[in-house]
Amino acid sequence: MTGTETPMLALDHVDFSYGASQPVLHDVSLSLGEGQTLGLVGESGAGKTSVLRLLLGLSQPTAGRVLFRGEPLRLSNRAQVRSLRREVQPVYQDPFSSLDPRMTVGASIAEPLRALGVSRARHAVDERVAELLTAVDLAPDAAARYPDAFSGGQRQRIAIARALAPRPKLLLADEPVSALDTSVRMHVIELFQRLAAQQGIGMLLVSHDLTIVSALCERMMVLQHGRVVEEGSTARLLGSPTEDYTARLVAAVPRLPAV
Structure with missing residues (x-):
């Protein structure tokens, strides 16, 4: 993204708190353009999930602004919020709670x-569901089954298919592989890599796992106690961090893949 392009999503000097006694974020700024990948890392309680909620329009900042395509995000603006929902989709941590057990996989996708008015024609919807299941390496006939017929890794792929349904430009992923067994994590990571390469989908990845961030994200931002302490290319931060906190996070990882 060049300096003249408007980021798709941004936080502009944002503070956020849960009431006066629970400040969470302090003067946080970030930007994310189409096709870009950003890893947001830090220890538990650093404020990562609060950043995600602000960008999704699920919370409002105490100070500062959330920007969507250069315009302040106003939750009272239905057209703007609908556009946000179509172009920015979440992928949550727990594949076992993110799907309604009463709905078939096809209905969930x-x-x-x-809901977003993308398509209501039955034939078009069925075609899109089959296309999405194939894209996440599941058979189209999975549409007729219920979530309890699938493993955790398969459910997460179904959740990714649902997020992809309205053809978003960005995915906001909150610890998307942390609830999965080690043996299936790589399959989901490879799926994200393929989506980025083939469809140009950008991603904000919230994670405490630097190995996942190194595999998926070009850029990295480090949060500590709700403040940005360091940001830059993932390769640079992992290879030669300038802040002690970042260095401690990197040192805590037994082995990192080459970046």
């Missing part, structure tokens, strides 16, 4: 298509 189709839900955002209908």
Whole structure:
């Protein structure tokens, strides 16, 4: 992204608190353009998930601004919020709670298509569901089954398919592989890599796991106690961090893949 392009999503000097006695974020700024990948890392309680909620329009900042395509995000603006929901989709941590057990896989994937007015024609919806299941390496006939028929890794791929349904430009992923067994994590990571390469989908990855960030993200931002302490290319931060806190995070990882 060049300096003249408007970021798709941004936080502009944002503070956030849960009431006066629970400050969470302090003067946080970040930007994310189409096709970009950013890893947001830090220890538990650093404020990572609060950043995600602000960008999704699920919380409002105490100070500062959330910007969507250069304009302040106003939750009272229905057209703007609908556009945000279509272009920015979340992928949550727990694949076992992110899918409604009463809905078939096909109905779950189709839900955002209908809710966001992307498509309501039955034939078009069914075609899109089959296309999405194939994209995440599941058979199209999985659409007729219920979530309890699938493993954790398969459920997470279904959740990713649902997020992809309205053809978003960005995925906001909150610890998307941390609830999965080690043996299936790499399959989901490879899926994210393929989506980025083939479809140009950008991603904000919230994680405490630097190995995942190194595999998926070009840039990295480090949060400590709700403040940005360091940011830059992932390779630079992992290879030669300038802040002690970042260095401690890197040192705590037994082995990192080459970046």
